[in-house]
Amino acid sequence: PWESFTKDIILLVFIVILVLGKEFIRPLFYPRTMKGIAITSLIVCIIYGYYVLNHLPQIDFRPYKIGANITEGMSYPEDAPKAVFEYAWKFNINGKEEVIITQGDYPQVEGEFVGVETTEIQKGYEPPIHDFTIEQEGVDYTEVLMQEDKLMLVIAYDMAKSEYEAFSEVQKISEIAMNKGYKVIGMSASNEEWTGKIKSEYHLNFPFYFTDETTLKTIVRSNPGVLLLEKGTIKQKVHYNDLADLKID
Structure with a gap:
């Protein structure tokens, strides 16, 4: 989330520059040329999309690309990070419900166990396949x-x-x-x-x-x-x- 937020802030700065300086923005080509480029681009995109639907993509970014094992x-690398979970243990202690948070160990508490909620606070390594x-x-x-x-x-x-x-x-x-x-x-x-x-x-x-x-x-x-x-x-x-x-x- 912080990476996404930082990206948005950076983009916002450039957008402000565009808004404030919009009167200085000029097209690269004449209107007729721009229209021709737009139509040509549309035709090329349609043809390429049709080709990809009837054949395989030119570049395969998936884990099952040619050459992949x-x-x-x-497989999992030996040093692959493991998932980290947080456990919220609920106990009834002297008539009052209390929550004790641990990283997995059962808390040493004198009271009646009520329940436990598990939350994944850090994702572990997930192999491509x-x-x-x-x-x-x-x-x-x-x-x-x-x-x-x-x-x-x-x-x-x-x-x-x-x-x-x-x-x-x-x-x-x-x-x-x-x-x-x-x-x-x-x-x-x-x-x-x-x-x-x-x-x-x-x-x-x-x-x-x-x-x-x-x-x-x-x-x-x-x-x-x-x-x-x-x-x-x-x-x-x-x-x-x-x-x-x-x-x-």
Whole structure:
């Protein structure tokens, strides 16, 4: 909060300068040129936005970018700061309710314990990847699968909204990958009814695992999308419109 407040104060100073000196502000270009720049900028933004929606972003700032190792992203450094909690203990002492605050130890008080309220006063370290699991029938296979030398992930966060025509191409690519020694799995937040339907209709010869929908959207903004991993490291990631660009060694 103090950083945000300081930023606002600094910006306020510059805003005051702008307000007081507004009569000195002049446009860089003539009105017709400014209008042309505005229209061109709008067209470029629309085209680029359309491109990003139909392909992957040019720069990936997420923890699942190409080159990132998922296992390392979930690990905690040895010197990582831990969360600090404050405990407000309520006791009835001689008919009067009193609150004793500690950092966790139970207070040595002669009185009747009423209750305790816990407050996190300092956040601990949170790894970049903290909600990634690959589950099947309640069993988490994340650790085992992240050790695979060749792993292909077919991600469809919501099969009710998937681009179904892309699964035909996914089926062909998955067969090629399996013939080249890849373990292929699907990851979805959809139920077994949907995964079974898609597998049957498009002849997908690989199992599907459950992963949280938000996590899958964070991994790849494509429904479906395909990733190639080597011992947990993301080597390639493609949108369903770019499946032909996938290089399966």
